[in-house]
Amino acid sequence: MVPSVPEPGSTPDTQAPDIQVERLNAWYGSAHTLRDVTLHIPARQATALIGPSGCGKSTFVRCLNRMHETGAGTRVEGSVRLGGLDIYAAAQAADIRRRVGMVFQRPNPFPTMSVYDNVASGLRLNGVRRKRLLDEVVEHSLRQAALWDEVKDSLRTRSGANLSLGQQQRLCIARALAVEPEVLLLDEPASALDPISTSKIEDLIYELKTRYTIVLVTHNMQQAARVAERTGFFLDGALVEFDETKRIFTNPRDRLTEDYITGRFG
Amino acid sequence: MPSLDLTPGSAAAPSPRSPIPFVRSSRWADLAFSAAIRTCAFSLFAIVLLLVAVLFANASLSLHSFGWSFLSRSSWDPVARSFGSLPFLFGTLLSSLLALLIAVPVSLGVAVFVLDICPAPFRTFVAYLTELLAAIPSIVYGLWGLFVLVPLMRRFAGPALVRAFGWTDLFREPNFGMSLLTASFILAIMIVPIIASVSRDLMRAVPGDQREAVLALGATRWEALRLGVLRNARLGILGTVLLGLGRALGETMAVTMVIGNHPEISANLLAPSYTLASVLANEFAEAIGHLYLSSLVEIGLILLLISVLVNGLARALVWAATRRGDGLQRRAS
Ligand SMILES: Nc1ncnc2c1ncn2[C@@H]1O[C@H](COP(=O)(O)OP(=O)(O)OP(=O)(O)O)[C@@H](O)[C@H]1O
Ligand SMILES: [Mg+2]
Numbered sequence: 393m394v395p396s397v398p399e400p401g402s403t404p405d406t407q408a409p410d411i412q413v414e415r416l417n418a419w420y421g422s423a424h425t426l427r428d429v430t431l432h433i434p435a436r437q438a439t440a441l442i443g444p445s446g447c448g449k450s451t452f453v454r455c456l457n458r459m460h461e462t463g464a465g466t467r468v469e470g471s472v473r474l475g476g477l478d479i480y481a482a483a484q485a486a487d488i489r490r491r492v493g494m495v496f497q498r499p500n501p502f503p504t505m506s507v508y509d510n511v512a513s514g515l516r517l518n519g520v521r522r523k524r525l526l527d528e529v530v531e532h533s534l535r536q537a538a539l540w541d542e543v544k545d546s547l548r549t550r551s552g553a554n555l556s557l558g559q560q561q562r563l564c565i566a567r568a569l570a571v572e573p574e575v576l577l578l579d580e581p582a583s584a585l586d587p588i589s590t591s592k593i594e595d596l597i598y599e600l601k602t603r604y605t606i607v608l609v610t611h612n613m614q615q616a617a618r619v620a621e622r623t624g625f626f627l628d629g630a631l632v633e634f635d636e637t638k639r640i641f642t643n644p645r646d647r648l649t650e651d652y653i654t655g656r657f658g
Numbered sequence: 659m660p661s662l663d664l665t666p667g668s669a670a671a672p673s674p675r676s677p678i679p680f681v682r683s684s685r686w687a688d689l690a691f692s693a694a695i696r697t698c699a700f701s702l703f704a705i706v707l708l709l710v711a712v713l714f715a716n717a718s719l720s721l722h723s724f725g726w727s728f729l730s731r732s733s734w735d736p737v738a739r740s741f742g743s744l745p746f747l748f749g750t751l752l753s754s755l756l757a758l759l760i761a762v763p764v765s766l767g768v769a770v771f772v773l774d775i776c777p778a779p780f781r782t783f784v785a786y787l788t789e790l791l792a793a794i795p796s797i798v799y800g801l802w803g804l805f806v807l808v809p810l811m812r813r814f815a816g817p818a819l820v821r822a823f824g825w826t827d828l829f830r831e832p833n834f835g836m837s838l839l840t841a842s843f844i845l846a847i848m849i850v851p852i853i854a855s856v857s858r859d860l861m862r863a864v865p866g867d868q869r870e871a872v873l874a875l876g877a878t879r880w881e882a883l884r885l886g887v888l889r890n891a892r893l894g895i896l897g898t899v900l901l902g903l904g905r906a907l908g909e910t911m912a913v914t915m916v917i918g919n920h921p922e923i924s925a926n927l928l929a930p931s932y933t934l935a936s937v938l939a940n941e942f943a944e945a946i947g948h949l950y951l952s953s954l955v956e957i958g959l960i961l962l963l964i965s966v967l968v969n970g971l972a973r974a975l976v977w978a979a980t981r982r983g984d985g986l987q988r989r990a991s
Contacts, residue, residue: 449728461870489876493874500868502871502886513872514876517872517877568875
């Protein structure tokens with residue numbers, strides 16, 4: 393390692409912040425999708441969100457980096473504080489998105505860019521031009537996302553689109569990691585992955601949460617139990633229960649939560 | 659993983675049903691259909707071949723007399739029976755390229771405006787307007803050029819250009835209003851609607867998650883548009899631009915009315931010029947003598963070959979773009 397270049401992924405200058413959400417409401421047109429969600433996402437821990445399909449988990453995480461408002465006819469009310477900063481009232485959306493990285497539920501690599509350029513895109517957008525630094529960050533991010541070995545020989549020749557779905561998912565994780573956000577929103581990051589890649593991603597989350605604040609949407613309860621300190625259960629746009637993961641899975645307070653985690657739902 | 663569907667008793671018992679009476683369609687219908695389709699496809703092919711053959715046959719005299727030098731000679735003198743196509747090639751290519759230079763930025767601006775900036779209620783209206791412009795017959799554009807654009811160029815735009823850029827050779831007196839530049843403007847106005855509406859469709863076809871991906875990295879709205887939309891549509895847009903070029907190269911009526919119809923090669927954009935299509939339209943009816951006529955036919959042949967080349971290139975690009983586009987249609991996981 394060259395001493396003059398800081399190791400990519402080394403401790404960020406700023407400590408990753410916590411997120412305080414208060415009475416968050418979100419709409420798609422007239423559909424009231426999130427209702428009065430209030431919760432505190434602790435700093436430098438992983439927080440899992442579970443709930444049946446369509447309950448608003450994706451919508452919720454998209455409100456945490458102001459992506460929800462990019463859709464047509466959408467609306468958000470309530471407050472989200474990122475380490476005390478009100479992201480809706482007192483910040484630029486682009487700055488927030490730069491600090492709060494996101495991996496979307498559906499992988500969306502750039503098809504006209506090579507694997508390398510996909511990962512480097514965020515850095516280039518933020519004005520990084522030095523090739524040595526780019527090279528290092530790209531390799532480091534791809535290694536973290538457990539994709540390096542599969543693409544290292546075709547970094548610049550392969551397009552982001554002709555990877556397998558699971559590889560695309562890991563590419564998107566690498567792309568989000570490359571800009572070293574403080575918070576990482578992962579919307580079902582392992583939904584298309586085999587057990588080995590899944591466990592690599594879980595290892596990554598485990599490692600990252602010492603430095604990053606992580607929000608993880610998952611349908612896999614074992615996954616939530618393995619990596620997350622806290623878990624929230626969503627139902628019909630409302631947060632039913634939010635507690636320590638162990639408690640949610642062993643001794644939930646709410647009857648609905650219990651029904652859901654025991655598979656007795658519906 | 660606990661699965662929600664497996665709750666005991668929730669699966670409905672399959673109901674017994676009678677077999678479906680499938681009927682096979684006749685083999686003959688299939689064969690007849692395929693024969694009809696083949697005939698249609700083949701006749702298209704035959705028409706193109708026939709067209710080229712007839713042009714070649716009628717141009718043979720000129721082809722024999724001048725050979726390749728027809729492309730490099732610049733005299734066009736029916737009295738001396740001396741013909742060369744260089745001034746027309748020059749006028750055609752330069753006016754079309756200039757038109758593209760003007761039209762492409764404007765078209766992309768219009769497309770982005772309609773797609774992204776224009777308030778929703780006006781969107782369909784502006785889109786309708788662009789499509790309407792594309793449907794206006796070229797003679798109408800020509801008339802408008804003659805009565806509006808030409809005087810404008812003569813009185814205001816021309817003198818202003820001479821004052822500002824007279825030190826280059828590109829804009830010099832005399833300026834009659836009818837010029838290569840005027841033709842380029844008319845052509846630009848005619849191809850903007852096509853390029854704008856097709857590239858708007860191409861941009862709209864880019865999945866929204868591409869723009870989201872760029873935004874989520876902390877990009878501004880413009881960066882998201884550039885990286886997430888334009889970049890993904892760029893091959894198709896290039897193809898569309900070439901289609902526009904094809905239209906400009908072959909445009910006859912409007913250009914003939916404003917270009918001045920003078921076969922001379924000049925660096926001065928304010929000087930009159932002439933195009934392949936215009937000389938055909940103007941002189942074919944009164945061409946006397948076999949060599950004269952044959953030379954005009956050869957000009958038609960050259961025009962055809964250029965159009966085929968440009969259109970082929972455009973098709974290839976659009977094809978490559980749609981093929982690449984398949985990569986964008988990813989399935990939900
Ligand atoms: N772009 C949209 N426009 C309109 N309604 C939407 C849109 N996206 C989501 N919805 C609706 O909002 C609700 C919440 O959707 P959301 O995507 O947040 O669910 P989810 O919990 O992430 O589900 P899943 O587990 O299937 O990903 C759903 O009822 C959905 O139909
Ligand atoms: Mg979702």
